[in-house]
Amino acid sequence: LQPKITFGKVTRAILDFLTRDTMSRIELPILLPQRLLDNRRSGILEEFFDDLLNGNFHSYNEALARAGSIGLGISSPYRVAVVDAVGEVQGGDTLYMDILQETRKLIVSHPFAPKNIHSRIRGNHIVLIYVAEHAKSEEQTLFRNIGNTVAEGMNRGDFYVGIGKTTNNWQDFKDSYSQALTALEIGKTLFPSGKVAHYEDLGLYRILCQIKNKKALKDFMEETVLPLVEYDARHKGVLCRTLRAFLESGNQQETADKLIIHRQTLGYRLRKIAEIVRKDLNSPKDRFDLYMGLLIMDIFDPDHL
Known part of the structure; x- marks a missing residue:
């Protein structure tokens, strides 16, 4: 009997092949540039996290299969953080995006950055997804240190961070992202000097923000x-x-x-x-x-x- 080949199996096999760490050591008739492979992997990661933050997965198995195809585990507790470190920029959208990209690099490469951190630029913000292995007080210190480094490296004083609640399963990523956005906006109002706001510490403020009237x-x-x-x-x-x-x-x-x-x-x-x-x-x-x-x-x- 011939094995049944489905479109899903073929897609996962291709993604796994393109993103495998050992690919650079495989002898190929035509060698693909490393930058092309890195860009391809980055695009796949961003697409995966977009789907995760938007709640586009319909089942745990679907989310798990997509995560496994790019070598990620989503069963650990994660946190989603949203960073606003740019503020107003004179010079147009191109300059704004350049500053966002440089700020993003400074954050993820910082020696105090959380382990297994993944980043994504969404709109005017930098979204961070990382394993929740630090207490909230430690995270406050981590992000303050990162903020100081970004302020020095980019010559900008603005650095606000909103952090959502810890995820318990794959369905919580969308909620944690929404909570991080709420915490960011409230934090920017309450802490004009720039601080880190955890959603779960905002008490009645987070309820008031949900009132549409x-x-x-x-x-x-x-x-x-x-x-x-x-x-x-x-x-x-x-x-x-x-x-x-x-x-x-x-x-x-x-x-x-x-x-x-x-x-x-x-x-x-x-x-x-x-x-x-x-x-x-x-x-x-x-x-x-x-x-x-x-x-x-x-x-x-x-x-x-």
Whole structure:
């Protein structure tokens, strides 16, 4: 009996042949340039990761077969990170892409870069996929060091990183990528100096970002903290800062110590705040509403809602 040959088997055989590490040692009638082989492998890798991040696989076996054909394992826990290290560029799309490519090379070649790291340029961002073998605190240090190197090498100060949750299976890559994008955008707002934001550390911010009805967010701000913002703007006051410190502490003496003011001064400010926002600061619900209003204000400009 002749063995049954399918299109899928032929495709996998060709991909395996073209990307095999030992290919350069095989004697061929016509030697293919190494650069052509490297470009071919790079293209296959990028196509695979695009499908993985877009959720284009329909089964575990399909994803596993594609990964195996290029010598990758996807059963280990991975993380997806999205990097914005370019900012605004004067000089057109070509220069922008050149900077992205050079930044990408600096990141993946850095001695502190995570092991088994794969990179992909998607739109204006550099997407990194790597085995999750470090604690979050260690990743913070790793990416800060990489960011310093990129800033020196590219003479650019911007370096923001958003990191999604660790994957448990092949289906989680799409979610981790989406989470990394969310973490990046929130991090750029909360940390203007440039930091690393893990999606799972963003708490209520990540829920607020999922709300599509921006008018509802603006209305909520107007009903809670916007009157206080406007009062501070007119009087060059610090009542918003005082309210945040009080809500995050919950204790008047700790709040007074943090703000370096007398407790009586704090008491006066809290009474003034309650009068302006028309809320009871002794009510857990009112305190929660006010804190939510402050969080919305952190990531959304009320004039653009």
